[in-house]
Amino acid sequence: MLRALLLNLSQSQRLARFVMHNGTSRRVVRRFVAGETLDDAVAAVRAQNQAGSPGSFDYLGESVSTEAEARRAADAYRAILDRIAAERLDANASLKLTQLGLDVDAALCENLLSDIVAHAERLNNFVRIDMESSAYTQRTIDLCKRVHAKHASVGTVVQSYLFRTEQDAKDLIAAGIRMRLVKGAYKEPPALAYPKKSDVDANYVRVMKLLLPSGIYHGIATHDPDMIEATKHFATEHEIGKDKFEFQMLYGIRTDLQEQLRREGYRLRVYVPFGSDWFPYFMRRLAERPANLKFFLSNLFRRG
Numbered sequence: 001m002l003r004a005l006l007l008n009l010s011q012s013q014r015l016a017r018f019v020m021h022n023g024t025s026r027r028v029v030r031r032f033v034a035g036e037t038l039d040d041a042v043a044a045v046r047a048q049n050q051a052g053s054p055g056s057f058d059y060l061g062e063s064v065s066t067e068a069e070a071r072r073a074a075d076a077y078r079a080i081l082d083r084i085a086a087e088r089l090d091a092n093a094s095l096k097l098t099q100l101g102l103d104v105d106a107a108l109c110e111n112l113l114s115d116i117v118a119h120a121e122r123l124n125n126f127v128r129i130d131m132e133s134s135a136y137t138q139r140t141i142d143l144c145k146r147v148h149a150k151h152a153s154v155g156t157v158v159q160s161y162l163f164r165t166e167q168d169a170k171d172l173i174a175a176g177i178r179m180r181l182v183k184g185a186y187k188e189p190p191a192l193a194y195p196k197k198s199d200v201d202a203n204y205v206r207v208m209k210l211l212l213p214s215g216i217y218h219g220i221a222t223h224d225p226d227m228i229e230a231t232k233h234f235a236t237e238h239e240i241g242k243d244k245f246e247f248q249m250l251y252g253i254r255t256d257l258q259e260q261l262r263r264e265g266y267r268l269r270v271y272v273p274f275g276s277d278w279f280p281y282f283m284r285r286l287a288e289r290p291a292n293l294k295f296f297l298s299n300l301f302r303r304g
């Protein structure tokens with residue numbers, strides 16, 4: 001219930017204004033967000049590279065409502081890709097289609113995405129389309145497939161809480177598309193998604209077992225030690241090398257596990273969000289773990 005409440009509140013403009021202008025919450029947010037500028041994110045990714053992890057830049061923003069905002073987001077992504085090349089960082093980029101105007105004009109969104117992916121391809125890089133709520137699943141997959149047919153440097157995300165995901169993963173494998181497997185971070189109805197964690201986890205393992213032997217380089221994105229163990233076990237059993245897939249985790253979350261995987265010789269990419277539009281991202285992180293909410297509220301009241 002708390003998760004559902006927080007995910008509902010992540011859409012609230014009033015709460016966003018309050019939280020984003022509060023000094024204490026800005027400090028707490030820095031645990032999950034690298035900063036507000038590209039320089040902040042570059043510094044965070046460089047630190048990850050020095051620790052042995054590639055990064056993925058996520059310029060925070062979603063659900064834009066004008067063409068101008070969508071174009072500004074696309075410019076920001078081209079600038080990120082240029083900066084990665086100029087600074088020789090080991091990193092790619094992750095973006096959201098609603099940030100490129102999917103709700104404003106689908107054709108505009110497709111053109112902007114196609115330009116960004118072509119730019120990434122010229123720079124020998126890769127762009128991942130994050131997966132948003134189920135209202136966008138089919139459109140995201142369709143758009144990814146269309147752009148992938150022209151430029152291979154694009155992949156997307158599948159969410160194990162959705163009933164449809166096993167079939168989507170099979171279709172995307174058939175199209176040769178790289179995937180990131182996650183559990184899913186949005187509020188979904190029981191008609192579309194498994195309500196029970198045990199079912200989400202079982203589906204995660206089922207889909208992981210489709211991805212790993214596919215011969216395509218996929219990302220296994222989770223902080224769940226059981227999912228990580230299942231992946232290691234399956235890879236060892238099927239003689240799938242540590243260079244054939246990567247684990248992925250979020251900036252600031254389970255850094256102990258991140259370090260452990262690196263020590264064990266696994267590839268571990270860290271997803272580095274930055275930008276001033278951090279409210280919905282932050283609320284999803286609170287929803288994932290009640291302890292984060294407790295930490296946030298205790299800081300708020302201690303200072304307030």
Ligand SMILES: Cc1cc2nc3c(=O)[nH]c(=O)nc-3n(C[C@H](O)[C@H](O)[C@H](O)COP(=O)(O)OP(=O)(O)OC[C@H]3O[C@@H](n4cnc5c(N)ncnc54)[C@H](O)[C@@H]3O)c2cc1C
Nearest residue numbers: 130131182183184185221222223224248249250271285288
């Ligand atoms: C690299 C990456 C990219 C992602 N991209 C997407 C995407 O495109 N679309 C999407 O819907 N979701 C995305 N997610 C989020 C994902 O769907 C889950 O909501 C999130 O990863 C939590 O699930 P979990 O697999 O870590 O397992 P859980 O069962 O939720 O958590 C397992 C353990 O991980 C730790 N943990 C998990 N979350 C947190 C947190 N917020 N703070 C502190 N500890 C935590 C706790 O120790 C917890 O017990 C992404 C996640 C990662 C790692």
